[in-house]
Amino acid sequence: MTVDLSTRDLTCRLSHDAGLRLDQLALPGNDWVDAASPLFGLVADGVHLHACSDGWQTSEVRIADGPASTGCITRLRHVPTGLGITHHFTVHAEGLIESWLDVRNAGDHPITLTRLDSLTLALKPAACELMYYTAAWGDEFGGVRRPLRAAFRLETRAGRSSNQHHPWFALFRDGVGGMLSMSVAWSGNWCFRFDPHDGGGWLVSGGLSDWAFAIVLRPGETMTAPPVALVLAAGDDLNAISIPYARVGRRRWYPRNALARRLPVEWNHWWSYEDKAIDEATFRANVDVAAEMGIEVCTLDAGWFGPSDPATHWYDYRGDWHLVNTTRFPSGIRALADYAHSKGLKFGLWCEIEGLGRLARLAEDHPEFVATRDGERLGYVCLGNPAAQDWAFETLSRLVDDFALDWVKLDFNLDPGAGCNRADHGHADGDGLYAHYQGYYHLLQRLRARYSEVIWENCSSGGLRIDLGMLRHTHFTFLSDPDWPEHSLQLFWGATTMLAPDALLRWTYSEWINGYPPQQFNPHDPNLQPHELDYFIRIGMLSVMGLSQKLPELPDWVRERYTAHIALYRSLVRRFVREADLYRLTHQPKRDGGGDRWAAFQYALPDADEHLLFVFRLPGGAPSRTLRLRALHPDRDYLLQWRSHDRAERYTGAQLLRDGLRFDDLRERDSALVHIRVGEGNAFAYPVSLSHHAKLDA
Structure with a gap:
C-alpha cells in the first residue's frame, strides 16, 4: 500500500x-x-x-x-x-x-x-x-x-x-x-x-x-x-x-493571546539594578517614566522574594515563592501591579518555578519534590513527580491571582544533566529528565488554559533552552542574557533560521550594574552619538522589543530618542515583526569581530507590496555594501522611505532584485531603516513624526 x-x-x-x-x-x-x-x-x-x-x-x-x-x-x-x-x-x-x-x-x-x-x-x-x-x-x-x-x-x-x-x-x-x-x-x-x-x-x-x-x-x-x-x-x-x-x-x-499578538514593548529592571539595588520606590519611579516613553509592560525580575533582608540573594531562595522581601517592597507586590495598572501598563513578574535554592525552605517542607541523582541534590524541583506538578500549578496560580500578573517570566538557571533518578517520583532511574519535561509541558498547558490572557515567557540562563518544543507552550523566548550589539545581531541571525521574529524577545543594549566586560553601554557617556544610540536601539526592534535601563536617570536626549523609536516600533515595525517573512540579506555577523561586518534583514509582508529593511554597519565593516532585496514584484514601482531622515527614492522591483540597493553613507555602528511600499507619488503619510527635537538623524 x-x-x-x-x-x-x-x-x-x-x-x-x-x-x-x-x-x-x-x-x-x-x-x-x-x-x-x-x-x-x-x-x-x-x-x-x-x-x-x-x-x-x-x-x-x-x-x-x-x-x-x-x-x-x-x-x-x-x-x-x-x-x-x-x-x-x-x-x-x-x-x-x-x-x-x-x-x-x-x-x-x-x-x-x-x-x-x-x-x-x-x-x-x-x-x-x-x-x-x-x-x-x-x-x-x-x-x-x-x-x-x-x-x-x-x-x-x-x-x-x-x-x-x-x-x-x-x-x-x-x-x-x-x-x-x-x-x-x-x-x-x-x-x-x-x-x-x-x-x-x-x-x-x-x-x-x-x-x-x-x-x-x-x-x-x-x-x-x-x-x-x-x-x-x-x-x-x-x-x-x-x-x-x-x-x-x-x-x-506558537500559542498566542491578545497581549502576545500585540508584541508589547517591555521594560525589565534586571541588568540595571539586579536584586540588591531594586526596591519599591525605584520600581515605581521607573513605571512613571515607562508610561511617558510608551513602554507597555513593566516586569519585576528576581529580588522580590525571600527573607525580608536587604542582603537576600535571589539564587539561594528559589522555591520560597510565598515569601516577599518586604524590606525592599514594604507595600507588597500587588501594590506595584496596581500602580503599573493605574498608569495604563501591564505588570510582569519573574519566577524560576523549577529552581530550588540551597537555602529554600521548600526542600525541608517538601523533601519529596527534590530532584536528586544518586542521592545528590540537583538544584531543581522534579516535575516528573505529579505532586510537584500540582504544587507548581497552585504556586503560579496564586502568584497570578494575588499579584494580578499579566506577564510571567519563567527562568531556569542550571543544567539538570541526565536528570533525577529517584525511585519515588513515578518515573524510573533512566527517564527522570524525560518525565520532568513532560511534566513541565503539562504544567504550562494547564496554566495557559486557566490564564489564557497571561503571557508566559521562556528563559533559561538567557538562551539555553530554546527549541520547538518549548515554543509550543510559551509565548516568547528570551534569546540571551548579554545584549551587546554584535552579540545580539549574531543571535538574531541564528535564531531566525528556526524561529519567527515574533517568538523572540530581545532587549536593546543594556546598562549593566555588574561590570560584565562586553556590556559597555553608558547613556551618560559624553562621546555617545545619536547614530550609535539608534544602532543600539534598532537591534532590539528586530523582534519583540524590550529594554533594561535606569529610566529615570537617562539623559533627556537619550530618553527622547528612545521614546521616538518606541513610538515607531508600535506604529510601524511590530506589524512586520508579527506578520512578515524574514530574509537575512548578509552572512552571520560574529560577536568576536569575525563573520560578516554588515547585517541586513528584510521583512516582506505576504502580498509583497510592503517591506521593511533594517541595515547595520558593524565595526570593521567595509565603507559600502550593495544589498539585493527579495520577494519583490519585478514589474511594480516601489517607493523607499528612509525613516532616519527626509529621503525617498523610487525603483522598480526588477532594479532592486537585479542591481540591489547600495549603502555608502553609514558610519561604523550606524544603521538605516527603510520602509518600502508599492504605490504612486513620492511621499507617504506616516503615523509617527520624527521631525521634532528627537528626530532620528542618519
Whole structure:
C-alpha cells in the first residue's frame, strides 16, 4: 500500500508493505532519499529495530486531512516484542514535515526502551556539508559549517536543549544541490546522528538522546517520542528553510493571546539594578517614566522574594515563592501591579518555578519534590513527580491571582544533566529528565488554559533552552542574557533560521550594574552619538522589543530618542515583526569581530507590496555594501522611505532584485531603516513624526 502526501512542490510517498518506509522525498529535480528508507528507529530490550525490520504488522493506515496539512497515521505491531507503534507523519502546506511516535507495550511483559528516533532518513550518495550552532551562556548561536566525511553525532547532554548545541541543523549537498534541515521539538537532551550509508549516502536519525536514558514500559503503558521537523529546499539560500519554520510556527505551534499578538514593548529592571539595588520606590519611579516613553509592560525580575533582608540573594531562595522581601517592597507586590495598572501598563513578574535554592525552605517542607541523582541534590524541583506538578500549578496560580500578573517570566538557571533518578517520583532511574519535561509541558498547558490572557515567557540562563518544543507552550523566548550589539545581531541571525521574529524577545543594549566586560553601554557617556544610540536601539526592534535601563536617570536626549523609536516600533515595525517573512540579506555577523561586518534583514509582508529593511554597519565593516532585496514584484514601482531622515527614492522591483540597493553613507555602528511600499507619488503619510527635537538623524 502506498500513500501519496505530495504537495505542489514536494513529492512524498510512503509505503506500508512489510513495515513502513519512505519511498520518495523530492523537490523538482532534487531527490533526497534511497528507496525503502526507514522512517523511525528504536532500541527495545537491547535490540535495534527500525521501520523496515522484520516482524512488523500494519493494523491501520489513516489519512488525516487538515485545513493546511495532510497527515498519515500508521499503526504497527512488532510481533516478536509486542511493541505497538503509532507513527505520525504530517506534511504542512508550507513545505515542512513533522514525524513522531507513540510507543505502546502491547505485550505481556515489561519492555525497556533505550533509544527512540522520531525520524530516520537514508539519503542518496552525495558530498555534504553540515551546518549547526554551538551554544553556552552568553555564547549562543555560534555558527559552524564542516564537511561531513565520517560518522558524526550532534547532541546536547546538559539537560537543557540549547546548551552545548542548538537542536537544529542544515545539510548542504555539493554538486547535486539542495538543503535539508531538521529540528527536534524537545527541551531536554536530544541527538542527531549522521552515519555512513550504502554507496556513499548517509543515514540521518534523530530525536531523544539515548545517553543515560532508559524507559520501562509495563504492559499497556504508552510514551511519546518528541516530533522532529524536516524542511527541504532547493539551492543554498537558508531563507528557503527558515521561512517554512517560521510560517508553521506562527500558524500551528506558537500559542498566542491578545497581549502576545500585540508584541508589547517591555521594560525589565534586571541588568540595571539586579536584586540588591531594586526596591519599591525605584520600581515605581521607573513605571512613571515607562508610561511617558510608551513602554507597555513593566516586569519585576528576581529580588522580590525571600527573607525580608536587604542582603537576600535571589539564587539561594528559589522555591520560597510565598515569601516577599518586604524590606525592599514594604507595600507588597500587588501594590506595584496596581500602580503599573493605574498608569495604563501591564505588570510582569519573574519566577524560576523549577529552581530550588540551597537555602529554600521548600526542600525541608517538601523533601519529596527534590530532584536528586544518586542521592545528590540537583538544584531543581522534579516535575516528573505529579505532586510537584500540582504544587507548581497552585504556586503560579496564586502568584497570578494575588499579584494580578499579566506577564510571567519563567527562568531556569542550571543544567539538570541526565536528570533525577529517584525511585519515588513515578518515573524510573533512566527517564527522570524525560518525565520532568513532560511534566513541565503539562504544567504550562494547564496554566495557559486557566490564564489564557497571561503571557508566559521562556528563559533559561538567557538562551539555553530554546527549541520547538518549548515554543509550543510559551509565548516568547528570551534569546540571551548579554545584549551587546554584535552579540545580539549574531543571535538574531541564528535564531531566525528556526524561529519567527515574533517568538523572540530581545532587549536593546543594556546598562549593566555588574561590570560584565562586553556590556559597555553608558547613556551618560559624553562621546555617545545619536547614530550609535539608534544602532543600539534598532537591534532590539528586530523582534519583540524590550529594554533594561535606569529610566529615570537617562539623559533627556537619550530618553527622547528612545521614546521616538518606541513610538515607531508600535506604529510601524511590530506589524512586520508579527506578520512578515524574514530574509537575512548578509552572512552571520560574529560577536568576536569575525563573520560578516554588515547585517541586513528584510521583512516582506505576504502580498509583497510592503517591506521593511533594517541595515547595520558593524565595526570593521567595509565603507559600502550593495544589498539585493527579495520577494519583490519585478514589474511594480516601489517607493523607499528612509525613516532616519527626509529621503525617498523610487525603483522598480526588477532594479532592486537585479542591481540591489547600495549603502555608502553609514558610519561604523550606524544603521538605516527603510520602509518600502508599492504605490504612486513620492511621499507617504506616516503615523509617527520624527521631525521634532528627537528626530532620528542618519
